[in-house]
Amino acid sequence: MEQKTLEVRNLTVCFRTEKGIIRPVNGVSLDVPAGSIVGIVGESGCGKSMTARAVMGLLRYPGKVTEGSVLLNGRDITNLTEKERRKLRGAEVSMIFQEPMTSLNPVVRVGKQVEEAIRLHTDCTKEEAKARTLEMFREVEIPEAETRYKCYPHQLSGGLRQRVLIAMAMICKPSLLIADEPTTALDVTVEAQILKLLEQLRDGGTSVLIISHDLGVIAKVCDYVYVMYAGRIVEEAETEVIFRRPAHPYTQGLFRSVASLREGGSTLETIPGVVPNLHRLPAGCSFSLRCGECDARCEQELPELKETEPGHKARCFRTGKEAAE
Amino acid sequence: MSEYLLETREITKEFPAAGKKTVHAVSGVSLQIREGETLGLVGESGCGKSTLGRLMIRTLKPTSGEVWYRRQNITAMKDKAFLLMRKEMQLIFQDPYASLDPRMTVRDLVAEPIETWKLCPNREAVTEKVKELLNAVGVPEEFLYRYPHQFSGGQRQRIGIARAIAAEPAFIVCDEPVSALDVSVQNQILNLLKELKISRKLTYLFISHDLSVVRYLADRVCIMFLGKICELGPTEEVYRHPKHPYTRFLLDAVPEPDPSLRGKEIRLLKGEPPSPADPPSGCSFRTRCPYATERCATEEPALREIGNVQAACHYAEGIQE
Numbered sequence: 001m002e003q004k005t006l007e008v009r010n011l012t013v014c015f016r017t018e019k020g021i022i023r024p025v026n027g028v029s030l031d032v033p034a035g036s037i038v039g040i041v042g043e044s045g046c047g048k049s050m051t052a053r054a055v056m057g058l059l060r061y062p063g064k065v066t067e068g069s070v071l072l073n074g075r076d077i078t079n080l081t082e083k084e085r086r087k088l089r090g091a092e093v094s095m096i097f098q099e100p101m102t103s104l105n106p107v108v109r110v111g112k113q114v115e116e117a118i119r120l121h122t123d124c125t126k127e128e129a130k131a132r133t134l135e136m137f138r139e140v141e142i143p144e145a146e147t148r149y150k151c152y153p154h155q156l157s158g159g160l161r162q163r164v165l166i167a168m169a170m171i172c173k174p175s176l177l178i179a180d181e182p183t184t185a186l187d188v189t190v191e192a193q194i195l196k197l198l199e200q201l202r203d204g205g206t207s208v209l210i211i212s213h214d215l216g217v218i219a220k221v222c223d224y225v226y227v228m229y230a231g232r233i234v235e236e237a238e239t240e241v242i243f244r245r246p247a248h249p250y251t252q253g254l255f256r257s258v259a260s261l262r263e264g265g266s267t268l269e270t271i272p273g274v275v276p277n278l279h280r281l282p283a284g285c286s287f288s289l290r291c292g293e294c295d296a297r298c299e300q301e302l303p304e305l306k307e308t309e310p311g312h313k314a315r316c317f318r319t320g321k322e323a324a325e
Numbered sequence: 326m327s328e329y330l331l332e333t334r335e336i337t338k339e340f341p342a343a344g345k346k347t348v349h350a351v352s353g354v355s356l357q358i359r360e361g362e363t364l365g366l367v368g369e370s371g372c373g374k375s376t377l378g379r380l381m382i383r384t385l386k387p388t389s390g391e392v393w394y395r396r397q398n399i400t401a402m403k404d405k406a407f408l409l410m411r412k413e414m415q416l417i418f419q420d421p422y423a424s425l426d427p428r429m430t431v432r433d434l435v436a437e438p439i440e441t442w443k444l445c446p447n448r449e450a451v452t453e454k455v456k457e458l459l460n461a462v463g464v465p466e467e468f469l470y471r472y473p474h475q476f477s478g479g480q481r482q483r484i485g486i487a488r489a490i491a492a493e494p495a496f497i498v499c500d501e502p503v504s505a506l507d508v509s510v511q512n513q514i515l516n517l518l519k520e521l522k523i524s525r526k527l528t529y530l531f532i533s534h535d536l537s538v539v540r541y542l543a544d545r546v547c548i549m550f551l552g553k554i555c556e557l558g559p560t561e562e563v564y565r566h567p568k569h570p571y572t573r574f575l576l577d578a579v580p581e582p583d584p585s586l587r588g589k590e591i592r593l594l595k596g597e598p599p600s601p602a603d604p605p606s607g608c609s610f611r612t613r614c615p616y617a618t619e620r621c622a623t624e625e626p627a628l629r630e631i632g633n634v635q636a637a638c639h640y641a642e643g644i645q646e
Contacts, residue, residue, distance in 0.1 A: 188575060216579065254509065
């Protein structure tokens with residue numbers, strides 16, 4: 001059996017708000033096999049970042065994991081105390097964020113910030129920590145590592161800051177790196193460099209979970225893809241498969257939107273309407289309000305995530321075997 | 326040939342920076358926008374594309390150079406005289422969350438330009454006009470008295486567009502109007518912009534870092550690097566046969582939404598982008614360009630005609646495959 005770095009089972013995150021309880025993450029199960037890049041794709045508010053934060057144990061009040069479990073390298077980390085989690089974060093699982101500037105301390109030299117991670121988790125000396133940091137800077141291809149070590153975050157470009165964050169995340173060689181929109185704030189030429197770096201990390205044995213709204217990024221680096229919509233996974237498959245035969249009407253709509261933009265033509269394909277408010281989710285399929293193929297059953301009943309072909313699942317009544325009948 | 330609506334002549338904008346340095350945001354850019362066209366302006370962050378857009382509609386004053394609009398030099402105009410021109414040129418912003426006053430209702434937001442220009446005789450007529458504008462941009466009339474926070478990003482952008490077209494301008498600078506939106510909503514807004522352009526005979530300067538969006542919307546495209554134009558020409562020609570090495574790197578770097586292309590080895594740009602406070606001598610792209618020679622360091626390449634496009638590279642012909 002292949003080894004799994006991360007196993008998320010039926011994860012549910014609840015938020016108690018003035019208008020009632022909402023579930024931004026609703027029964028999400030996903031796997032990140034060792035040495036692979038897995039992607040979660042979806043639009044803003046679909047719960048993809050919240051899933052990542054729940055895995056890291058970084059949910060803020062009033063967010064709470066109410067159901068399900070998270071297994072890291074086979075160990076259940078769902079109910080760890082904050083102290084136990086701190087040992088884990090940075091050492092076994094790390095996370096990088098969209099805007100590298102807000103993740104760095106503006107008044108501490110970047111070298112020191114990276115060193116801090118290693119000194120927290122190992123009892124190495126100052127000199128060793130510095131040597132290790134410089135080595136890591138070179139590994140993530142920061143040019144003139146010695147000079148950059150002494151820089152403050154504002155003296156670096158966006159691409160370099162993201163590399164510093166990756167260095168910080170990787171310095172203790174965690175088995176899993178979670179990257180939440182790692183290239184969204186970067187220019188395309190820099191984005192290409194960072195994506196290449198993530199692939200190199202994968203080839204070095206780190207598993208990566210990428211969260212992105214950009215199908216181009218997903219297509220470029222992911223081995224397996226989960227599509228999220230309104231808190232639930234609506235489709236999952238290997239990247240090649242999902243791009244060739246998207247099964248869920250939402251995935252199809254997303255792909256058509258992107259494709260029509262590239263092909264040109266007089267009017268662009270769109271998905272009508274907007275993402276539903278989590279306070280007012282429809283009773284049945286959450287995509288039913290925007291779906292062109294929706295019928296009475298879709299409005300009443302929530303479809304299961306079912307296989308449409310081996311290794312390809314979708315949450316829709318109208319795909320796979322059932323549709324054929 | 327169609328008349329130019331707007332023209333910049335050797336326009337330059339410098340900003341003072343720390344340590345007595347000067348940031349050369351836009352350096353000597355001359356370009357023409359024809360009536361009724363959409364000119365795409367593409368480049369990476371810090372290349373001066375937004376500054377150029379703002380110089381064109383005089384929300385920024387150039388350090389040197391001139392902007393001409395309908396054969397009038399608007400740079401030389403007195404503020405008061407220019408105010409009358411302001412109605413002709415509007416701006417659509419990137420962030421629909423930051424560009425609408427949170428304490429104004431939709432009606433007041435859209436009515437503001439109408440009242441400023443006294444386009445309607447009384448309050449009722451203004452409200453009617455606002456309704457008509459909301460209709461044109463696809464915001465339901467019953468939302469007239471709601472506040473911006475009650476809308477989604479896409480709807481807010483529609484309200485921003487209604488404000489921009491309220492004064493019936495001829496020229497609109499769209500500064501990254503869809504970058505903050507999700508894919509499915511982004512296309513709705515692009516369709517709307519295209520539709521409005523035809524029905525209201527608008528001319529757009531469309532600023533974006535997203536190459537596929539620009540390809541869809543723009544008739545001609547201008548690629549900028551470090552405050553200068555490196556390539557300018559009909560969109561399809563530039564995308565299919567890029568002449569400037571930077572354009573090629575830029576087009577190559579866009580991740581294709583097609584996993585079967587993954588094996589394709591793309592050429593990555595090496596090194597860091599140069600700082601606009603300290604641009605390299607000669608060609609500003611030379612420090613990252615694999616084709617650079619001695620000549621590129623000493624002699625700045627002029628923007629010159631190559632076929633039906635203009636490119637600023639000494640070796641534009643030589644590097645084509």
